[in-house]
Amino acid sequence: MSLQSTPCPKCNGEMVQGFTFEIDGFRRTVSTWVEGAPESSFLQGAKVPAEKCIPVGTFRCSVCGFLEAYARSEFAA
Numbered sequence: 001m002s003l004q005s006t007p008c009p010k011c012n013g014e015m016v017q018g019f020t021f022e023i024d025g026f027r028r029t030v031s032t033w034v035e036g037a038p039e040s041s042f043l044q045g046a047k048v049p050a051e052k053c054i055p056v057g058t059f060r061c062s063v064c065g066f067l068e069a070y071a072r073s074e075f076a077a
Helices: none
Strands: 015-019 021-024 027-030 032-034 053-061 067-071
16 A cells, blocks of 8 residues: 555545655755664764665645654655
8 A cells, every 4th residue: 555545544534745844044855764863963963874864755634634754765855
């Protein structure tokens, strides 16, 4: 079963694929899940190894607005 055909677990409505993003000044990036515990970095705030990053896709119920997020590599832009 694909994620797009999964009904809403709250009301059984239609789930619509989308994404959430982060705003950093003028830059907008897709939210990302990172494997492991966070490690601080003096210049960047947190160390984020690229090989441990997976983009987060979010599905929204068109009826009740419930959001469900998945970290899957096929959500990469």
